[in-house]
Amino acid sequence: MGNVNEDVVLVTGASSGIGKAIAERLARLGYRVYGTSRKQKPLDDKSLEKQYGPGFFKLIQLDVCNEESVKNAVEYVLEKEGTIDVLVNNAGFGIAGSVEDTSTEEAQKQFDTNFFGVHRMLRHVLPVMRKNRKGTIINISSVAGIFSIPFQSVYSASKYALEALSEALRVEVKPFGIKVVLVEPGDTRTEFTSRRQIVTAAGENSVYKESFERSLNTMVRDEINGPEPDVVAKVVIKILRRKNPPVRVVVGASYKAMVILKRFIPARFVEYIIGKLYS
Ligand SMILES: NC(=O)c1ccc[n+]([C@@H]2O[C@H](COP(=O)([O-])OP(=O)(O)OC[C@H]3O[C@@H](n4cnc5c(N)ncnc54)[C@H](OP(=O)(O)O)[C@@H]3O)[C@@H](O)[C@H]2O)c1
Numbered sequence: 445m446g447n448v449n450e451d452v453v454l455v456t457g458a459s460s461g462i463g464k465a466i467a468e469r470l471a472r473l474g475y476r477v478y479g480t481s482r483k484q485k486p487l488d489d490k491s492l493e494k495q496y497g498p499g500f501f502k503l504i505q506l507d508v509c510n511e512e513s514v515k516n517a518v519e520y521v522l523e524k525e526g527t528i529d530v531l532v533n534n535a536g537f538g539i540a541g542s543v544e545d546t547s548t549e550e551a552q553k554q555f556d557t558n559f560f561g562v563h564r565m566l567r568h569v570l571p572v573m574r575k576n577r578k579g580t581i582i583n584i585s586s587v588a589g590i591f592s593i594p595f596q597s598v599y600s601a602s603k604y605a606l607e608a609l610s611e612a613l614r615v616e617v618k619p620f621g622i623k624v625v626l627v628e629p630g631d632t633r634t635e636f637t638s639r640r641q642i643v644t645a646a647g648e649n650s651v652y653k654e655s656f657e658r659s660l661n662t663m664v665r666d667e668i669n670g671p672e673p674d675v676v677a678k679v680v681i682k683i684l685r686r687k688n689p690p691v692r693v694v695v696g697a698s699y700k701a702m703v704i705l706k707r708f709i710p711a712r713f714v715e716y717i718i719g720k721l722y723s
Contacts, residue, residue: 449684450499452525454518455479456508456565457535458501461634462584465673466532466680471496473681478521480506480535487520508535508561518568527576530684531569533562534584538599538636540660541643542652550643551598558602563609570617577621582680583610585692587630587699590706591714594722595652595659607692614691625683626692630699631670637663659722671696 453470457463458479467479476499484492484505493502506517521528536558539550562583573579588596589603607626614624640663646656676695683689694700706714 449474451475451529451684452521452527453477453530453532454521454528454569455532455534456506456561457481458503459483461636462629462632462673462676463532463534465677466534467501468496469674469677469681470530470684471499471501474498475530476525477501478517478524479503480517482507487516506535508564509556511564514564514568518565518572522572528569528572528579529576530580530582531565531573532582532584532680533565535561536584536602537639537641538596539641539643540595540599540656540663541646542595542650542656543597545645545650545652545656546598546643547645550641551601554598555602555605558599559605559609562606566613570622573622574617574620579622580684580689581610581613581617581622581624582683583624583626584676585610585626585628587628587694587703589626589628590694590703591718593663594718595656596663611691623689625689627676627679627683627695628692628699628703629676629695631663631666632673632676632695633668633670634673637667655723662722 453475455463455467455477458467459481463479467477471477474497479501481503482505484503487504492504493500504517504520505513507513518528539546539554566581583606585606586603588600589607592600592604610624610626617624646652650656679693679695683693694703
C-alpha cells in the first residue's frame with residue numbers, strides 16, 4: 445500500500461459539514477475512519493460503511509452529550525480495530541442571541557455539546573492513546589475561540605473554554621506521546637448556519653432585536669459565502685503529517701492576519717472592529 449496511512453480515526457459529528465469533509469478526505473488516503481452522528485442506527489449496522497479508495501468511512505451512532513453513548517461508540521471502535529490513533533473532536537453547533545436574552549439552560553446546552561462533549565470524548569479515548577504511547581487529538585475550535593463575537597457570546601465562550609482545555613491538555617499528555625492541536629476555522633459553508641439555534645427571548649420583545657438581527661444577517665451572509673468545509677479537511681491532513689504540530693492552526697489567510705493583528709493592536713481597537721462588523 446506504499447504511502448497509505450491506515451491509522452484508525454474517530455471523527456465526531458461527521459454526518460455533514462467539516463466533520464464529513466475530514467472523514468471523507470482521510471478515508472480516501474487510506475485511514476480507517478469512524479465518523480459519528482446522533483441520527484445513525486445502532487452500532488452494528490454494516491450497510492453504513494463506505495469504501496473510499498484504500499480506506500473506509502463508517503458512520504456510527506453517537507451523542508456527545510450522553511456519557512453512555514460516548515462509551516458505547518468508543519468501545520465499538522476498539523472492538524473492531526483494537527485502537528484509536530486519531531480523535532477529531534468536531535461535533536458542535538451554535539446558538540445566537542444577546543447575553544441578556546440567553547437563558548442559563550440555553551447556555552448550558554451549548555456548553556454540553558461544544559465543551560463537555562469534547563471532555564467526555566477525551567476521558568474515554570485518552571486511556572487508549574496513553575496505553576499506546578501515541579495518538580493525535582484535533583479539537584475543532586473556531587476563530588470565535590479567539591475573538592468573542594457579539595450575539596454569539598455563549599458560542600464564543602464554549603470555544604474559548606475549549607481553547608483553554610486544549611492548551612493545558614497538550615502539556616499534560618505530551619509525556620505520553622500524545623499530540624493535541626486546535627483547528628480554528630472561520631466562516632465555512634456547512635449546515636451550521638441552518639442548524640443555528642436562536643435563543644427564545646430574542647423575539648419581538650427583545651430590546652436587542654434590531655442589532656441582533658443585523659448581526660445575525662452578517663453571520664449568515666459570511667457563512668454561506670464562506671469556503672467549502674474541505675479547506676478545513678486539508679488543514680487536518682497537513683497537521684497529521686507533521687511530527688511536531690503547532691498548538692493552533694487558524695484556517696484562512698484573512699483570519700490568520702486578524703489573529704496576528706490581535707497580538708499587536710490595543711484591545712479597544714479590536715473591539716471597535718468587531719463592533720463594526722457585527723452590530
Ligand atoms: N461552519 C462554520 O462556519 C464553522 C466555523 C468555525 C468552527 N466551526 C465548528 O466546526 C464544527 C462542525 O460544524 P459544521 O460547520 O460542520 O456544522 P454542521 O454541518 O452542522 O455539522 C455539525 C456536526 O456535529 C454533529 N453534532 C451536533 N451535535 C452533536 C451531538 N450532541 N453529538 C454528536 N454529534 C453532534 C452533527 O451530527 P448529527 O446532527 O448527525 O448528530 C453534525 O455532523 C463545530 O464544532 C463548529 O463549532 C464551524
